[in-house]
Amino acid sequence: MSDDSRFFSFLKDRIGLDVTSVGEGIIVRALQQRLQGSNSADQDAYWQLLQSSPDEQQALIEAVIVPETWFFRYPESFLTLSKLAAERLATLNGARPLRILSLPCSTGEEPYSIAMALFDANISAQHFKVDAIDISPLSIQKACRGIYGKNSFRGDDISYRDRFFKPVEDGYQVEERVRSRVNFQSGNLLDPRLATQEAYDFVFCRNLVIYFDQPTQRHVFKVLKRLTREDGLLFIGPAEGNLLARVGMRSAGIPQSFAFRHTPAQDAIATTPPVEAVPITRSAAAPVREPVRPAPRPFTPPPASGKPFEAPRTAPAVSASDDVTTLLTSIASLANEGKSAEARAACERYLQQHEPVAQVFYWLGLLSEVEGNATQAQGFYRKALYLQPQHPESLAQLAALLAAQGDTAGARRLQDRAARGANKQGSNR
Secondary structure: OOHHHHHHHHHHHHHOEOHHHHOHHHHHHHHHHHHHHOOOOOHHHHHHHHHHOHHHHHHHHHHHOOOOOOOOOOHHHHHHHHHHHHHHHHHHOOOOOEEEEEOOOOOOHHHHHHHHHHHHOOOOHHHEEEEEEEOOHHHHHHHHHOEEOHHHOOOOOOOHHHHHEEEEOOEEEEOHHHHOOEEEEEOOOOOOOHHHOOOEEEEEOOOOHHHEOHHHHHHHHHHHHHHEEEEEEEEOOOOOHHHHHHHOEEEOOOOOOOEEEEOOHHHOOOOOOOOOOOOOOHHHHOOOOOOOOOOOOOOOOOOOOOOOOOOOOOOOOOOOOHHHHHHHHHHHHHHHOOOHHHHHHHHHHHHHHOOOOHHHHHHHHHHHHHOOOHHHHHHHHHHHHHHOOOOHHHHHHHHHHHHHOOOHHHHHHHHHHHHHHHHHHHHOO
C-alpha cells in the first residue's frame, strides 16, 4: 500500500469518505498540515501517531472537513417544512412535540434555520425540538456559540437576521429562544447506535452521501430511512435522490424541496433485486470527464412544443476553455443552492453559446425533477445519453424514474447498462 493510500483507507473506514469525491490533492494537503502540526518526522511516524492517538485521528478528520453552509440554504425546503409541520402538529393533537433531525449539522446554520422557519410559521417552542449531529466537535462548538459572520447570511432576503439575531462584536448571535430549541451533539452517521434511535418526523441530511463510495451510500440511505418515520419526510441534496427509490422511498413531489417519503407498501414494486446502482458522485458539479462525440453544426435546443430531439449524430469534443468550465460550475452551484430558475437559465445559456454536452442535459433533468415534471426530466436524461451513452448519473436518474413509474424492465436495462459501463471503465484503468 502506498504512503498515501493507507491514509485514504483510514478516512474511508472512519467517516466513509470516498477520496475520489473530493480529490486526492485535498487529502494530501490535509495530511501535510497534520504531519507538520504534530511534529512528525515523516509519513511513517505520523501513521504510527495516527494509530495510537484518538485526538490526532479527530484532528485529521477536522483538517479534511471543510464546512460550506449558510442560513436558509435551499429556501423551498424550509417553506415545505413550515407547512407540513403545522399539518403534522394538527394530527398529533398535542400528543408530543415534533422531532426533527439535522445531520451533518456543520456549524449550526441548518438546524437554526429549521427553528427559525417554525417560529415564523407560528409554531410555539414547546411544540418542536431539533437534534443536530456532526462528526466535528469544532463545528459543534461554533454552533453552540451561535455567532456568525456575513458569509452565513446569503441570498436576497436576510430579514430573518433582524428577527432572530442580535449584533455582537464578532458578528451576529442567534437569540436564546432559537438556540434553546436545538440540541447539538457530536456523532457519526456510520455509528450503529444512531440507527437505533427513535425515528423523526423530519430529517435533514443534505450534500453528504456525494462524498461516499457506493456501498456506504446504500448503507447511509437505509439508516436515513430508518430514522425517518413512516409518515415523515427526508430532505436531501439536489443530486442525491437516485438511490432512494431502491431503499423504498420516493419523491414527495413538492417542487424544489428535495423531499422524500416512504413508499406506501401497496405501491412498492415487487421485482427481482436490481443490480447495483451507479454511485452518486460530485462529478455532477464538474465538467464532463469523458470526451463527447463530435458535432458538425451548432446545436439549437428544441422548442417547447415537445418535438423529438434531433441532435446531430456526431459531436466535437468540448473545449476546456475557462468560460465553459466556469459556466458548468455555475450551473452546479446554482442548482445546489436551490436556485432552479437561475440554474435552468444558465443551462440554456450554455446550450446557446457552446456545443451540447451530456452534463448540461443531466442538470436540466434534475431541475425538471425538482419542479415535479418527470416527463420533461426523462426527455433531458435521454438527450444526455444520446450524447454520452454511458453518462452514469443520467443512467441512474432515468432508471430511478422508470422504476417509480412501474417500468421495471426499462429500469433494469438501464441499470445493467450502467453496470457494464462501470465494469468496462474499471478494466481500462
